[in-house]
Amino acid sequence: QKEVEQDPGPLSVPEGAIVSLNCTYSNSAFQYFMWYRQYSRKGPELLMYTYSSGNKEDGRFTAQVDKSSKYISLFIRDSQPSDSATYLCATPGGGATNKLIFGTGTLLAVQP
Amino acid sequence: EPEVTQTPSHQVTQMGQEVILRCVPISNHLYFYWYRQILGQKVEFLVSFYNNEISEKSEIFDDQFSVERPDGSNFTLKIRSTKLEDSAMYFCASMRGSSGGELFFGEGSRLTVL
Structure with a gap:
């Protein structure tokens, strides 16, 4: 079972819509959760x-x-066209250095 | 605003060649990371580095890979004898502390192996 699962989308919504992005995780020991935004060809x-x-x-x-x-x-x-990006959920995987475990990301497109 | 910088932004290399990707983490950060993102796939942890040594590495980070902090500011990822499947975006990241702190990512280095 994957540790963090995320629907990859793409998700397309009109400007002004409410967007809901979701992830599930498998390990009940995970306590910290992050959302990262990644624009095309950029870092999270x-x-x-x-x-x-x-x-x-x-x-x-x-x-x-x-x-x-x-x-x-x-x-x-109130989603904006500038919100168009890939949204990644992540959680520290524990261990010595709290490396992040990422979901696959959901690609969101907000249409003007 | 301080940022993590990476060079080159894009490198094309022939299969079997060695590649060095460079990163300058944020200056007061202590923990350094390399992540990889193959096109269309998730961001994957490769290695973490603290106190001038590897603190954790993934199963992806085999003998083909090495990291170094040669001069106290740069943080490099070396890939020896590149393979086609090494083509990916490589992200450097740094964090000030280990306990729930924010991880800052660079913009990535795109590696294309032909």
């Missing part, structure tokens, strides 16, 4: 960082973790 950049269950909001972005179902979500309100 950290969007949101959450610990344990619950919601975290930052502007138009809300990250949600449901540890009971091992499900993490990123919601984008």
Whole structure:
């Protein structure tokens, strides 16, 4: 079983829509979860960082973790064309250096 | 804003050649990483480096690969005898501390092996 799974999309929405991006994970020991945004031919950049269950909001972005179902979500309100990118969920895999385990990423296109 | 810089942005090489990818991590960071992303696939951990030695490596990081911090600022990934399947984006990343800190990525070096 893959440690972090993510629907690769692509997901296409009209400008202004609410976007829901989701990941599942297999190891109940995972506690930290991140969402990275990756524009085409660029490196990933950290969007949101959450610990344990619950919601975290930052502007138009809300990250949600449901540890009971091992499900993490990123919601984008009032989506903009500039949000068009690949969104990667990630979690530290433990070990000595907290290497990140990434999902495959979901490609989002926000149409103007 | 401090950033991780990588060179070259794109390198084309012949199969069997050696390649060195270079990275300058953020200056006060202590943990350094290389990740790889084959086209259409997920970002994969290769190796982490701390205190001038490898602290963790993945099964991908075999004897073909090596890392070095030659001068206290640069962090290099060497790939010996490149294979076609080494074609990928290679991302360098750095982090200040090990405990839940933000990992900053460079823009990547695209390696094409012909």
